[in-house]
Amino acid sequence: MVDEQPRRLLPRTGLGTKLLVLTVLFVMLSEVLIFVPSIANHRQTWLADAHRNASVAAAIIAETKNVPEQLKLRLLDATDTLAISHRDGERRRLIAMAAPPTMVDRHVELGNETIAQSILAAFDTLFAPNGRILRVTAMPEGRAEEVDVILDETALRADMLAYSANILALSLVISVVTALLVFMALRWLFVRPVKRLADAMIDFANDPEDATRTVAPSRRSDEIGDAERCLAVMQRQLADTMTERRRLAELGLAVSKINHDLRNLLASAQLFSDRLAAIPDPTVQRFVPKLVRALDRAVGYTSGVLAYGRAGEAPPSRRLIDLEHLASDVGEILGLDMHPTIEFRILVDDAMEIDADPDQLYRVLMNLCRNAMDALEADPHDAVVRRLAVAAERAGSLVRIVVSDTGPGVPDAVRQALFQPFKGNVRRGGTGLGLAIAAELVRAHGGELTLLDTPTGAAFEITIPDRPVDLSVRRAAIA
CATH class of the missing domain: 1.10.287 (Helix Hairpins)
Incomplete structure (x- = not known):
């Protein structure tokens, strides 16, 4: 057989390690959820700034007559744009252009994108090839004409990648710091006490006594x-x-x-x-x-x-018993019939019969009467009344036997464990087995042994039902 001894968990598989890993993962997940709208907002801000700068340049060129082409090119280069035009009503006019017209790959209308569209467009920019051309359209504040700006997306993509790298580095730092703080707090509050409990259970399992x-x-x-x-x-x-x-x-x-x-x-x-x-x-x-x-x-x-x-105990071998005769035998064996100080009474009808195992019921009465006899003999006062009685009555198929005495009674300290082995000993030097054995024998008969509440002394009640009649066997015997 394989010896399955309790063992301690390795540190790498402990709760602390798992907690640290899970904390880092959850913080990183939180940073990802923060990064998605953040990168979309960064793209929108970058495009809005580029359009605003180009609109300022367009206003300067439009308001100044005979602007040299060299100055226009310098303004376009300063604003990272390829061309600027504006529309007044139905008429569109080109203000400045750095190179011949090229194919526009994407058209962005600032202020008209939804949150989902902005997020998708941000990731589209991150994974786009270099050199893609954007057309950005918006209505500058305080002006009635719409300004179109043509620009190269490469600068936007480079800025977004740099921003993403900064966010990633910051997220890693926040994740590690947060994970360590959470790990230390949870380890102090939960992991160490749980590990202490686990170690205590393992140590106790090795030697429970x-x-x-x-x-x-x-x-x-x-x-x-x-x-x-x-x-x-x-x-x-x-x-x-x-x-x-x-x-x-x-x-x-x-x-x-x-x-x-x-x-x-x-x-x-x-x-x-x-x-x-x-x-x-x-x-x-x-x-x-x-x-x-x-x-x-x-x-x-x-x-x-x-x-x-x-x-x-062996199953009871039940027969009809003369209860008065059985109680008399118990009294004679214990010497109660001729005891000098104890009055022994048998309050049982001569015709009282009980369906039980004679030897087992004898042992039950013997244990109860001996306990009562010991309690009565232990009292040193000569003036006290020492009486032990065995009474019985039948109610239908149930026989009720009461063994009572006028002794000091059962202490409250042992009442809860009265019928448990080694715990229900009332007198000094007792083993506590007598009442446990008596209760087991009575339960084997389908009955119950209980301690009654009495003002004086102690009284134990034995209830034993008759055997149920098997009607099928009875009908077969009649047939």
């Missing part, structure tokens, strides 16, 4: 703090469970060691009981059958104690 490996919750009041506190509680509960399992394993080992010797001792006691049965004394003859039954039950318990440790 080591109390020093339990995570120490911080004072954080957010979700991380809640996770730390919940993990600490879960680790403590799991450590307690592991300790209980180890104790159960040790108990099972101890029981298995003494089981053989105990069976031999009980076998010897059975031989002596057989010899006692041959003595013709009335008292001996009265108690020997009870002693034999007690020894038989003890032998049965030792045979099944290991099975209990492995898979729980």
Whole structure:
């Protein structure tokens, strides 16, 4: 089998690395979303400035008579234009031209482009070849005629590429700085606490019974703090469970060691009981059958104690039982019928019958009566009333048995874990197994063992239903 031990994640695959990469990518994506309208606006601004400068040059030439051609060419060169013309009504007049007319590749009407058109035109310019000719048309402010400007797109493209490079460099700087700041903040707030929790879980998984490996919750009041506190509680509960399992394993080992010797001792006691049965004394003859039954039950318990440790109690073998007689046997075995200080009452109708396993119900009553007897005998005051009663009543197919006493009662501290192994011990030196075993035996019958709220003493109620009748089997038997 492959040993699957918990291992720590490598730093390159940790949350910090992933967080840093994702932060850079998201910031770059944000910069791209900012760059798209920004480059479109830069193109519009550049064209508007070029048209404005050309319009100023056109106004100077138009207002000045007999402008030398050399001056016109210098004005066109200063404004990066090839030709300037204006239209007044239906008439168009060429103001200046640096070279013979060429084919115009694109026509731009400033102020009439939509946002989408402007963005598409900006990227068209970025990926356009050098030497493309643009015709830019607009209405200058304060003038009635429309001015057309013919220019080479190469200068615009070079300026847009330089602008894009600057934006890219700035975006990289912003991305790195922002990513580092966000990374450091999130690492301090989230990644380090999560890594601490992961390391604590790995360390605890390597040795759950080591109390020093339990995570120490911080004072954080957010979700991380809640996770730390919940993990600490879960680790403590799991450590307690592991300790209980180890104790159960040790108990099972101890029981298995003494089981053989105990069976031999009980076998010897059975031989002596057989010899006692041959003595013709009335008292001996009265108690020997009870002693034999007690020894038989003890032998049965030792045979099944290991099975209990492995898979729980055997299914009940139910029969009709005289409940008054069974309670009387319990009282005689415990010596309650002749106890000097404890009054033992059996408040059960002589005709009361219950459908249950006799040995298992005997063990339930034995555990409850022995616990009550120990509680009553532990009280040092002679004036207190010491009474133990077993009462029963039938309601249809349900039998209700109540074992009550006038002792000190069950402390509130153990009520929640009363029927849990090793936790429900009321008296000092107890194992806490008696009530757990009794509750399991009652549940095997489909019933329930509960502690009743009483003003004095303790009262345990056993409810056991009769077996349901299988009508199909009954009809088959009648047929």
